[in-house]
Structures are given as C-alpha cells and as structure tokens.
Amino acid sequence: MTFSIVAHDPAAQEWGVAVASKFLAVGSVVPWARAGTGAVATQSYANVAYGPDGLRAMESGESAEATIRRLTSTDDKRALRQVGMIDAIGRAASFTGAECFDWAGGRTGDGYACQGNILTGPHVVDQMVEAFEAASGDLTTRLLAALSAGDAAGGDRRGRQSAALLVVRQGGGYLAGSDVAVDLRVDDHRDPVAELRRLVEIHRVLLPRPEDLEFVPIHAGLARVMRDALSERGYDCGRGSGYDEDLRQALFAWIGAENLEARWSDAAEIERKVLEILSSR
Structure with missing residues (x-):
C-alpha cells in the first residue's frame, strides 16, 4: 500500500522517514522517529505499535534488526506486515511479510532501508536506493530525492494520495524547543510527492537549519x-x-x-x- 525510506545522517546526527501511499494521511500512521534513537516506518496492515515499541527498544541499545525480529516474532499477523527501521548508530533492517500484496519487498544499505508494497515492481525500491545513494545535501534533501524517485518509477500501483516527511535531531525543532526538525504531511492530494517538495521549500525559508543562516x-x-x-x-x-x-x-x-x-x-x-x-x- 506504501513505499518508504528510513535513514540516518551520522554527521548531522539526524534520523528520518519519507513515505508516500494511496492511503489517506499516511503520515499519521507510518513514520516514527526519535533523536538519538532511530526511525521506524510501519506499513501494510500497519502494526502501529511497531513505532513506539521499536523506538523504545532501540533507545535501550537493541539493533534495528534485533528489534524487528523480536517484534514480528510475537505478531500473529506478521505475514501481512512490512516495516523498516534504522537504529541509533545507523544499522538498518527491513521486513516484508510473506502475505504482503505484490509487488512487495525492500533493500537496506549503509544508513538506510527502503521498502514498499503494492508497488508497480521492484524497480521502485531500486530507484529509491539509487537516488538516495547519489544525492548530496542534508538528510531532508536525500530522503525527498529517494521518495521522488520512487514516485517517478511508478510507486504505489493503485495511484497517489498522500505523502509525509519526518526528520529529527537534538534541538532541531522550532526555535530549538523540540527535536522535530521537519514534520510535513500531505494528507490528500493528486500529486502528493510534488506537493511535499513544495512544502519543504517553504519550510527551508521559515525554519532554516542554523548552519544555513548567513x-x-x-x-x-x-x-x-x-x-x-x-x-x-x-x-x-x-x-x-x-x-x-x-x-x-x-x-x-x-x-x-x-x-x-x-x-x-x-x-x-x-x-x-x-x-x-x-x-x-
């Protein structure tokens, strides 16, 4: 139902999730992140508890892979679940249940995990990986590049509806009052990824990174x-x-x-x- 990426920028100490789907307000379900801890994308008959439970486990030092293995092992509907996680030190893991609707699967690499289900094909995830690895700039830029590539490659085979971007870093929020550096959602739109890109540009003007100020x-x-x-x-x-x-x-x-x-x-x-x-x- 969805395609997503979770990733970590070790230099900036940022963790983030980007996601798009033919699903109303996907940002209210899929993305979870905590500064200093990691990020989670829970999707496909999403077990929303994977978000807070996964972050709690990774905060205690458990790896992304071990966290996914433990959470799915006790979930009697794990065959329908899909989840990607990145932990505090950038170890990535992705799980796709055997009964997720085709095409479904994921890939992991250095500091990221991409996954999706009901996609037009495996090339969607492949294009996301290629775009993320090739992109330069901050984590927001690279996540958005991956999401845009997945969308351009066909994305969710049912169509488009919503998209979201969540990035966290310590003190990265509004006037340094929170750790939520970016939290943007397009809940219902004909071209949600393009609209998300527009919102990111506005966000850069109104809520710049301190290092971008001159x-x-x-x-x-x-x-x-x-x-x-x-x-x-x-x-x-x-x-x-x-x-x-x-x-x-x-x-x-x-x-x-x-x-x-x-x-x-x-x-x-x-x-x-x-x-x-x-x-x-």
Missing part, C-alpha cells in the same frame, strides 16, 4: 534601505538614523508577522534571506 552587518546605508522598506509596509521606524531602537523594533515586528523569527538576530545584523524578502517589492 548574517549581514547593518551599516548606516543598509539601515536607510531597511527603514524605507519597513516604512513602505506600514511599520513605524521613527525619525532616527542608523540601526536604532525604533528600527530594531520595527524589524522585529515585521519578521514576526512574516513568520521569519528563526532568522532573527539580537545583534546589529540581518539574515541574508530576510534582507532579500524585505527588499523585494
């Missing part, structure tokens, strides 16, 4: 440009000059209104993407 010092000339731009947008910048408190408060208010607060700095500087948006007409 700040520019606010000199007197730039302050004049900013004051004019904010005034045109109806913000009271006062009558002073330079980056004074009135301009700072106006910029802070505009950034908050535009949901760009993850790009704010308390110093006398402005993030380059913020400046680009502010300067646009």
